[in-house]
Every structure is written in C-alpha cells, then in structure tokens.
Amino acid sequence: MVDAVTLEVMRNALQSIAEEMGVTLIRTALSPNIKDRKDCSTAIYTQDGRLAAQAEHIPLHLGLMQSVVKEVLKAYPVEELSQGDALIINDPFISGSHLPDICIFMPVFYKGEITAIMANLAHHVDVGGKTPGSTPTNAASIFEEGLRIPPVKIMKQGVLDLEIMKLLSHNVRTEFEFNGDIRAQIAANSVGAKRLVELMGKYGRKKVLDYMEEIIKYSERSLRESIKTLEKGTWEFTDYLEGDGISQDIISIKAAVTVGNDSIKVDFTGTDQQARGPVNSTRAVTLACVYFAVKAVLNPEIPSNEGVSLPLEVITPPGTLVNPVFPSPVSNANINTAQRIADVILGCFAQFLPDKVPAASAGTMGLFTIGGIDPRTNEFYSYVETYGGGQGANIRGDGMDGVHTNMTNTLNPPSEVIEISYPLQVMSYSLRPDTEGPGKFRGGMGLCRAVKVIGHSARVTLSSERGNIQPWGMQGGMPGQNSRNIFVDEKGNEKVKPTKITTEVEQGTIIYYHTPGGGGYGSPLEREPQKTAGDVRAELVSLERALEIYGVVINPLTFEVEKEQTRSLREIMSENKS
Amino acid sequence: MTFRIAVDSGGTFTDIALLDENEQKIYISKVPSTPENPATAVMTGVLQVLMENNAVPEKVSYFLHGTTVATNALLELKGAVTALITTRGFRDVLEIGRQTRPALYNFFQRKAPAIVPRELRFEVNERILFNSEIETPLKEEAILSLTAKLRERRIESAAICFLHSYLDPRHEKMVKRIIQQEMPDIFVSCSSEILPEFREYERTSTVCINAYVMPAIKKYLEDLEVKLKENKIRSPLYIMQSNGGIISSQMAREHSARTVLSGPAGGVNAGKFLSKLTGELNLITMDMGGTSLDVSLISGGQPRYSTESSIGSYPIKLPMIEIHTIGAGGGSIAAIDPGGALKVGPESSGAVPGPACYGRGGHRPTVTDANLVLGRINSQYLLAGQMEMCPENSVKVIREHIADPLGVSVEEAAEGIIKVVNANMVRGIRVVSVEKGYDPREFVLTAFGGAGPLHALELAQELAISKVIIPPQPGINSALGMLTADLRRDYVLTRIINEESLGPQCLEDLFGEIQSKALEELEKEGLRYENLSFCRSADLRYPRQSYEMNITLGTGKLENRDLKRMIQEFHDNHLQAYGYNRQEERIEVVNIRLTAVGKLYSLEVKPEKTVSREYIEAPKDFRKVYFNGEFIKTPVYNRKELHPGSRISGPSILEQLDSTTVITPGNTAWVDPFHNLIVTNDS
Helix, strand or coil: CCCHHHHHHHHHHHHHHHHHHHHHHHHHCCCHHHHCCCCEEEEEEECCCCEEEEECCCCHHHHHHHHHHHHHHHHCCHHHCCCCCEEEECCHHHHCCCCCEEEEEEEEEECCEEEEEEEEEEECCCCCCCCCCCCCCCCCCHHHCCCCCCCEEEEECCEECHHHHHHHHCCCCCHHHHHHHHHHHHHHHHHHHHHHHHHHHHHCHHHHHHHHHHHHHHHHHHHHHHHHCCCCEEEEEEEEEECCCCCCCEEEEEEEEEECCCCEEEECCCCCECCCCCCCCCHHHHHHHHHHHHHHHHCCCCCCCHHHHCCEEEECCCCECCECCCCCCCCCHHHHHHHHHHHHHHHHHHHHCCCCCCCCCCCCCCEEEEEEEECCCCEEEEEEEECCECCCCECCECCCCCECCCCCCCCCCCHHHHHHHCCEEEEEEEEECCCCCCCCECCCCEEEEEEEECCCCEEEEEECCCCCCCCCCECCCCCCCCCEEEEECCCCCEEEECCEEEEEECCCCEEEEECCCCCCECCHHHCCHHHHHHHHHCCCCCHHHHHHCCCCCECCCCCCECHHHHHHHHHHHHHHHC | CCEEEEEEECCCEEEEEEEECCCCEEEEEEEECCCCCHHHHHHHHHHHHHHHCCCCHHHEEEEEEECCHHHHHHHCCCCCCEEEEEECCCCCHHHHCCCCCCCCCCCCCCCCCCCCCHHHEEEECCEECCCCCEEECCCHHHHHHHHHHHHHCCCCEEEEECCCCCCCCHHHHHHHHHHHHHCCCCEEEEHHHHCCCCCHHHHHHHHHHHHHHHHHHHHHHHHHHHHHHHCCCCCCEEEECCCCCEEEHHHHHHCHHHHCCHHHHHHHHHHHHHHHHHCCCCEEEEEECCCCEEEEEEECCEECEECCEEECCEEECCCEECCEEECCCCCEEEEECCCCCEEEEEEECCCCCCCHHHCCCCCCCEHHHHHHHCCCCCCCCHHHHCCCCCHHHHHHHHHHHHHHHHCCCHHHHHHHHHHHHHHHHHHHHHHHCHHHCCCHHHCEEEEECCCHHHHHHHHHHHCCCCEEEECCCHHHHHHHHHCCCCEEEEEEEEEEEEHHHCCHHHHHHHHHHHHHHHHHHHHHHCCCCEEEEEEEEEEEECCCCCCCEEEEECCCCCCHHHHHHHHHHHHHHHHHHHCCCCCCCCCEEEEEEEEEEEECCCCCCCCCCCCCCCCCCCCCEEEEEEECCEEEEEEEEEHHHCCCCCEEECCEEEEECCEEEEECCCEEEEECCCCCEEEEECC
16 A cells, blocks of 8 residues: 555655765766766666656756656667666667767666666766767767767676777777766666665565655656646747857747646647757757756656656657757757757746746856867867856846756856866856846846967867847846857957857967846836845946936945935836836 | 863753763753853853852863854854955856756745855956966055955955965965955955865855854854853863864864854764764764754764865865754654645744644644654653643644545554654765765664654664664753864865875975974964874875865875875775775875864763663653554653663653653663663664
C-alpha cells in the first residue's frame, strides 16, 4: 500500500542519491562548464528509461534528461546491457541536446537483475568541430559542429574501452579535459548505483521500485491539481529570433497554449521551418522549455521527473525550428532558441495569469568563447562562458540585475581564475546602467564583461540575441535594452559586431560583451519615486532617464525626490499618454 | 579556588557553564536572552550562577563567550554603513556574485541584497596582474580624493579588495594607511589581511562582511567588558570563533567575521571533547533546536573544517567547522500538499506563536505537537513545569490538518510527521557523511539541543548507526563545549605551484613567511598559552579541477618524502571521497595553510565509580507512549537520578530540565562514568 509518509521518505532518499552523484561529478570534473558552471545533471531512471529523480542545476536539462535514456534504449535495448556496462552518447538526433552535452548511462543490477538506470549529462568544453567550444554560430550542418557519438558501450563489464576513448579524445581539442570528465561521469554513476543498491538492500527491491512509480505519479497528480484551478481556453503568442547565424532573417516561433480540464496542450504549429544555421531546437530542448514554463508558473515545488510531462501534450511539427530533422545544425539552440521558446510559452501564460508571470528576461544565455594557443604554455585552451542579464519584473517586485534566467543558471568563472587559466585579461565586469525595462517594477540590468586577448591571436565565438528586438514588458511596463557586442582593437578602433559571430581577433583586442536588460512590469509612471531615486543614487538609472521615462524629478545634489514637481510632471505625462 | 565561565548567547536562551577549577565540577544555568543587548542576559546569568554556587566574581580566572552579535548583524542587515574600495571596473563583483539566481523555478525569489550598496562601492585606478606584476600603480592622490567622498557619505567602516591582492598586498595596505591617517574613527578591513586567497567574489564578500559587522562587535565587546569590570570580573574576555578555537576580544574586533558561527562551533567542540572522553573517534553530532538542525562530523577525533561556508546567502571563505544546517526542528510545521504528500518544514512556527500545544495561538501542527500526541514529551514537565502545555490543541490541529485528510488516526498521523521530519534529517546527515565519502555506520551519533535526544535513536536506526551518545546536559552543550576550546588562528596564502616545481624548500619558505607573521600576531595578543603548535597543510587538486582537497603536512622540516606522502594522501582521499582517482596524474598545490594552536587550559573531567551494570533503576512514573503503531506502557525516569552504571532498556523515556530522551524498543542505555548515556542496539 502506498502511504504519504513512505512516499516522502523514499523521495528524500532518491533525491539524496541523485544529489550525491551531482557532487561527485562537479567536484572532480575538469571542463569549466561542469566544474565551475555546473552545466550538468545527474538522475535515476526506471529500467524502461523513465526519469524518477534528478539533481538539477539548470532547467534545460529537465527535458533532456526525460528523453535521452528512453531514446537510447530504443537503439540499445535493456536486454543487451550487463552489469558494469556504460553507454556514451551525444548525438542530438537521439539524445536531444547539442554535441558538447555528453550523456553517460549505466544499468543498475540488484541480485543479478537489472532494476534501474543511472545517467548523467555534462557539457564538455570541446568536442571538436570547426570552432573551439564546438558551438560555431555559422555551422550549416551538424557535421561542422563536432564529433557525433552514437550510443556505444564505453565500458564493458567494468572495463573502460581505451580504444574508443583514444578514438574520441583524438578528435577533441582538449583531450586532457575530455579524458578526465568521462571518468568523472562514470564515477558519478557508480556512486549512484552503489547507493541505490544499498537502498534496495534496506527496503527491498520491490518497495523501492514501487515507490519510484509512486513518485512519478505524485508529480503528475500535483501538476494536474494545479491545472484544474486554471481558466480554460486557448492563448497564442509569437516571438522572434534575429537570424540563424548565417542569414539575418527574422525567425518566428509561435505557440498556442490550450488549458483543458486537467491537462495542457502546447501547439507550435505556425512556427517557421528549420533554419540553415545552428539555431534549431530539437524536440527534447523544446519540451524542456515547456516543462520549465509550466512548472515555474503553476508549481515550482513539483519534483522533476517523468510525471511532469504526463499532463502535457506538446505538438512540434517535424522540419520546423522546434523539431528539426537530420542533419540540421543545432548547437546554438540551447543558448538562444531555448530562451525564446520559454518566452513564447510564458507570453501565452502572461495573458491569463499576469500575476504569476514576469515580463521577458534577457532572452539569451549569452555565449562567449575564446580559444587558441596559450603563449604561456603552448597548449590549446578554450574559455567558455554564458552570461546572465536582466530578469523580467513581476507583479511583486523588480527583476534581478545581472543573473541567469529561465532555462539556465550556470555560475561564472571568477575574473582572477580567467586570468590565471587563460592568456586573457578581464578589463571590467559590471552591470549596465540604463538597460532595465522601466516599469512600476523595473526589469533587471544587463551585464558587461570586457576581455582583452593577450599576446596571441584567438578565435572568438559570440552567440547572443535581442540585439534589435527588445525583451518585452508587461501590463504597461517597457521593454529591456538590447544586447551589444563591441570589439576595440589595439589602436583603439571600435567596431560593433552582430549578435552571432565566429571570427579571428588580433592580440590586444578588447571584446565588450553586453547582455540585455529585463522587461518592466506596470507603468513607469506608477513607480514609487523613492525607488527611482535609489536607482539614480546607485548610478543604475541616469537623472535624465528618471525624468523622461519615470517622470521623477530628482535633485542632482542631494538625490532627494522633488515631490511636487514629480507629481505635476507625472500628471502631464499620463495625460499625454492617454 | 578559581572558576572558569563559558557563556553561549543564543536566540532564545543564554546558557552559562561554570567550572570550579579545583573541584573540577561544572555548574550550569539558563536564562532568557535579551536580543536588544545580549550583554544584559549574559551578566544576569553569570551573576546568577556565581551566586548560586557561592563563587565570588574576583575568582573568575577565565571568561569565554560565544556570541551571535555578528551573525545577527549580518542576517538582519543591521551592520555598519560600509564602503567597498576596489579595482577600476570591478565594483559590481559583490552584486553579481556568481550570476546565479537562488531558485530555479521560482520567479519571485530574489537574491539577498548586497551588504554594501552600489553607491558605496568605489573604484580606484590600480591593477595587479595574475603573475603579481603591477600594471597600473596606485597613486596617493587618488585615495585622498576618495577619502573626501567617504567622509561625505558618513562611512563607518571600509572594506578594501583589489584584484590579485593575495599576491601583493601593497596597494591595499596603502589605502588602509591613508584612510587611517585621514579618518582615524573609521574601521578598515583589507582583503589581503582577512583572506589572502584567490577568487575575487568570495574574497570581496568575506572582507565586506568583516567590515560590516566590525563596529557592532566592537561596541558589544566594549560594553560587555565594562560590565564585567563593574561586576569585578577581571579575567580577560575571550571569544569563540567559527573554527572552534578562541581568540582574544581584541582580535575579534579586527577579524570579526571569524565569529559568525560562534555558538554552533561550541557544540561541535563539545562533540570533540566527548570523543576524547569516550574514546569514540568517529562521531556525528546533531544539535536540534526549535527551528533547525545543525549536523557536523568528527572523524579521527577531529572536526572537519570547510572554507566554503556561507551565512544566509553571503559566502565567507574563512575556515569554519563544517556545520550543515537544515530547517528541521521542534517547531517545523507539517502539512499535506496538493499532490497528497506529507511535508514537514522548513517553515517553522518559531518561538511565537510556537507549536499549537504552547497555547499561544499556533494553529498548525508541528513536530513538537506530534511528539506530545505520541506521549514522548511530558505534557506537564516541559522545562520542569515552567511552561504550561495544551495537549488538546495538538490533537485538534493534527486531526484537522493531517489525520482527517489522509483518513488515518491522529496517532498514525503524528507518527507520520515524525517519520517525515526524520527522513529530512537523515538526508541532512547524509550530506555531511556519505556525500563526503564517510559511511555513517562507522560513526557514533551524539545528539543534543532541546529536541535532539527525542529523535536520535530513530535516526540512528535509519542510518544503521549502532551506538548513540546523549551527553549529561544536552540542552546547554554548546557552552560546555567552549570550556574545552583551544586558542586557534588560521592563515592562508594562495600560491599555485605544479608538481614539477614543487620542492621542500619552496614550501618551507612559504610556511616560514606565514609562521613569522603568526608569531608576531600572537605576541601582540599577549595570551597565556602553553604548547604552541603549528599545523601545516596544503590545498591540492588535479590540474584544471576547480575544487581542492586539504592535506595535512607534518610539523618537522619538510623532506622530499613528506611531499610524496602528501601527494599520495591526496590520491587516496580523492578515491575515498569520489570513488576514483587519477594516480598517473600530476597534482598542483593551490593554497598553503597554517593553523596556530595553543592550549589555554585543559578540562579534566573525573570519571565516577560505576555501580553494578546489572542494576536497574526504578522508574519515577509510567505513561503510554506510541511506538510502531501502538501505545506501550513505558517507564519514565528522571535523568538526574540515574547513576553511572545504571542500565535501562527501551522502551523508556528519560526526562531532565533541558531535554527529553526517547529510548526506542530494542535498545539499551547505560550511564557511563561521565554521566553520558550510551545507547546501543540489542541485536
């Protein structure tokens, strides 16, 4: 019999195992993406590949982790797996992610019988292809993006296949990191398997497996209960990407959210055809965005597992941007397209749940990669980082400044670590004043890091969005400011670059990478003048902007609000508006 | 005849332990805290315990204090008006932090505000590079124009943090000198003095916290010192640090951030002392109070230290005893969620209104209510009857919120609440044990805090721990632990050295550098200590990893074989902690660390004679207690009346002023010569 107490006890136990796997992976990995940015997830599955518990570090993986094992099991049935085997895979048309995300998974045996699967997915710093970091912004097919690994046994009955390892690591720029990271991934699964076997030793195999099912049902039930409280109907929203890295043409992503009795349908029909450049989002990435938006809006506390997907029907017409077909390039979808798909679904929800949805956030994960030969060591290096921006404001308050939003939440490497590890100098790292979307509650400010290339020429990849179209505001709030990429060469010549670019830069070049601000919520004329004065005092909002957009008159010497003048100015401004 | 006093001032109660040095006897007292000025409760309690035991203040030879003044200033954001002075281009480092948001799916959860607001973060032209080369020298004029601004903004305290200052502190020291000359009333903290370690956000955060809490600590300690003097206590004032060691109150005023875990560190010290006393080298300590559980691990008789702690969400990279806190306490609230699962905590009913049974308006079921319904807590006896209980409230709220919705009896529901809160605590204990590579089955669990002994045996069973120790006075264990603390100062220096360039001499030189700095500082402190020893260690990692492991080095002159041993130990520890290592790989040293430890006094507790182990005490009472689905008539003992050698089998309840111990069926407790309760599994 299922009881509420054992359910919670077992959920705690499984979650604790998944988290221990995550700790092992992060603390021993070598790729900055894993060790510093925690761009990885670890999880426990039922033996037929359904997700039961996951240690989450970024929401993007919620969808990926749900699809990957099921898909691999189609190609590599569970009967063909023995104790001590490990499978490796990174093919996006099977795993659903992009090539740098390598997934390792291992069956768990209890008393000679397969009982579960442990898997983890981690973003490697490089998997070959045309640019360092393996996310070229102008790849025309997946073959240019790097090494494709179909599901193969990298470990057979406890013995690592060094021949395959040699073959794979020979094709990546950072062989040392690759070898270390694969070992860390295997170690993480082994720790998880060991703990699960211990758990079964204590409670019995059947009880643990039964409760894995119950935990999935619990998430499903919780989500259905939340859906039942919603207004029924259909809401549509469209948002855009500014080019695919090859052409500058605008790409539309359209979704219709239909709320049923205890289920939700999300239909992407009407979205543009798949693009030539690498902004195509596999169905798994698209699903991740749907799961994220639904969970964040309806109930952030629901445990992330298979159950979250069951009340959701997602229609992604094949051959479109949200479900491309082989061999389309996909590497930049995780970075930009995922954020836009999340915006589109949140845009649907915003129409009937304006108190639960924030205005648009930065809308890009802001990828910044520099690679080349480090003149200090003569070895290859890849600096890879994704940058936060402004969070969208919501009904309760301002958006946060300079944070990762929606589909990601990776950590930044410290500037001191960048300078120690790479031939780069960080010139500044700061918030971008006047980039917020004004509103009663303002959006967050974007970020800027300025990085100088020292003593060598390097290959730079920038992949961002919202360079022309601004992150939208809500309920009268104004949009956030655009992103902006600027190169300044040694002679001081300044050049504005497109949002997506892969290019060679000379030594001494400083790259200013500016990320977008978040949208505002409510009219800026309703913002408490004191708050605007605070922003002015903090030099985040200029005096002119306070005056012209917020209608707040501030004494430039004392930073006090001139109350009377503010009141009359705001009266005039609201009349002009209406 | 002289006395030693230790005072732990906590949120609800201030605990005092008095040690009679000649008799080696300990007396205790507990008074309500006075948060507006904690010194008031400290003095009330101290004078009370002195009077009760006919001790005169003049005879107090040693006064040690664990304080929450720094913790509260930080958590309640009531610290000083603080400025940050940093490298041009980097004033937002403190605000951006690691650019993450606190909750993945919750749009409304915000980061805690930066403790130094943007308008008080100032940039100056200066730049030191990663290789310690000075690219842009700092000019005096730049600082002089800055001091004018600081004055204008009425700054009380200033933090200085420049990029790569751990390699070269000269720029920071120059700013400090000029500010101290120009504005002698201002407090100044330099990152190169507080934490000369790389990674600028964590270093900036640590030095800002130090600057932020410094004035509050100084004011508090001065006030307390005046009060002590007025009351004829002449002993110098010593302060408990988060690393489990003591510093002088003078040093605490400069290195204030070192006191943020002052109280809980006392508890871990008590665990360490218990370990020595009982010969149990591996202990897990659990301190469960009203709102939270603090868990810590002692391995080989020593607590584990961490340099990755944070208070609230503010990182402090100073070495602290590794204490993991989770939201599980007597006041944790139980509820059924829409998916039909029973959840307990982290929301707590707090001190007010408190659990429903306190009758102060609490109307949601808590862990304490569940313990009461199950007969584990005496409805009459809490705090020796000082507090009135309303058991009918507990029954009502558990029925309404849990039992009826689940369709079970009130007792089943209450037992469910206990099971769920226990599961949460088990997960907390796993974080400090299995996730760090330690098997809890090889440890003894020691429980204290008001609620710890109620849950300890069930937790032990869940974790397959076969032995539990409950100290004689679980409710004031932290104050007792402070009496056992040593003088302790930690030093760190970041120097990244790969295995090829690593030699004994190069490490000796670096250690020599910090050791002379340490000796100079300790000299200045003028403390009376014996057996000063230096513990040397290094943080190692495989090249390109981002996390390090601390490996201890011997005290003798370093030889090649010591380095070899250190490297092998790193490989071994990596294997133990993470299940694999890379023996073929070269390592690198990242930081070197030196800890100076001096014995101040040592606490001797004399064992008492035990009476026959077969002797079984007569219970003072019987009551019905619910175990595994049924009420069992259970003997209730007064813990005070148990003598060394007494043996009691479960089920039974042991009551005392500050706590209640539940011995579950299948376990037997024995009182050891030090009045510890040693509980073992019968099977």
